[in-house]
Amino acid sequence: MTGFNDQVIEEFRQNKGKLGGMFEGWELILLTTIGAKSGKRRTNPLGYLEIDGKMVVVASSMGSPRHPGWYHNIRHSERVTIETGTETYEAIAAVPPAPERDALFAKVVAAEPGFAEYQAKTTRVLPVVTVHRIDDRVRGMGDFLVEVHDWLRGELKTLRAGVGEIVAGRADSLTMENSLHAHCVSFCEALTKHHTGEDMGAFPMLAQRFPSLAPALAKLGEDHVVVATLQRQIRELVEGYVHGESDPRRLRDDFETLAGKLEAHFAYEEETVVAALNVTAPAPQFG
Known part of the structure; x- marks a missing residue:
């Protein structure tokens, strides 16, 4: 043959x-x-x-x-x-x-x-x-995932900037701490909702249709457990910061470590599932 x-x-x-x-x-x-x-x-x-x-x-x-x-x-x-x-x-x-x-x-x-x-x-x-x-499609679910990640990256950038302002002492500490706390809550709630949707919907669907992705999807599911711990640590860092008592440089260094791990997770997820998501379902339409 x-x-x-x-x-x-x-x-x-x-x-x-x-x-x-x-x-x-x-x-x-x-x-x-x-x-x-x-x-x-x-x-x-x-x-x-x-x-x-x-x-x-x-x-x-x-x-x-x-x-x-x-x-x-x-x-x-x-x-x-x-x-x-x-x-x-x-x-x-x-x-x-x-x-x-x-x-x-x-x-x-x-x-x-x-x-x-x-x-x-x-x-x-x-x-x-x-x-x-791959190159013949409408805006797909994978594109939507990247857009969600970009929004989360934007929130991380805002949190980074807020931490930087506190470290530099360039803003009213109480106002900045309240703003930082609000952004942190928004970020953590959105990230939890995003990962719950992936674990309950997108990932099982992909595992059915693309058996080759099963090991990577299992790893991403395990990563979500780790990410949940990371976002809890980020929230604790921000909420636990007390002006005049806490070390702002330690806040900055610890935050950078945790944020770096989150961004690495976003990048790996995009590399792994975006193409398959794009050909599986169109992106949701809002408004």
């Missing part, structure tokens, strides 16, 4: 996606994944369908008892490359949860009855995979 696939791939690329022989008239793509064990790029020619505006591929292997290698690969790494013959682009492959998979498979069978025959030949449930082009 490797030699056969290589011939198909070569013909596909030479003829801009057009194939003859047994594949004449077929809608094919080249799907390149990262090998789950080898870490090497693996390319497979696949038939696909357009359903509800989405590119859909089925891990049928013509009804064989085992999932094809490319399917195992996307469960290990969701980032893929798609070649259509006329263009090449980066995409994310998602595995819909069971009810959505069943609805999609019914539409697949309605369009291409042969997939029902493949399903009848095997006891395994044929996986249905949706492929989402």
Whole structure:
């Protein structure tokens, strides 16, 4: 099969996606994944369908008892490359949860009855995979997450500035301490709400659709526990500061340490989940 696939791939690329022989008239793509064990790029020619505006591929292997290698690969790494013959682009492959998979498979069978025959030949449930082009989308949930993070970063910046004013003695201490306290409360409440939403909604949804993200999502969940401790420490630092008694430089140094850890968490979260969130759901609209 490797030699056969290589011939198909070569013909596909030479003829801009057009194939003859047994594949004449077929809608094919080249799907390149990262090998789950080898870490090497693996390319497979696949038939696909357009359903509800989405590119859909089925891990049928013509009804064989085992999932094809490319399917195992996307469960290990969701980032893929798609070649259509006329263009090449980066995409994310998602595995819909069971009810959505069943609805999609019914539409697949309605369009291409042969997939029902493949399903009848095997006891395994044929996986249905949706492929989402990364650079072709509306403002997504990942963009919204970055916007929330940027607001939180802005609040941290305000808190930093307030601590700096206290250390420098450039402002009325009581007024500045009250303002600092108000910003701290606002920041901590918003951060708690944000992380609760991720733990209860966004992360479980991503774990279902992108199995490769499960370890990183578990780590982010653990990080949220650590962050909850950090924000409590930040609040205690600010609320516990007493002008004339507490050391303002220690307040500044401790605050910088905690804020740095929070910003590192934001950066890791964005690196890990933004792309997957963007192709999963549009950003919420307010107003």
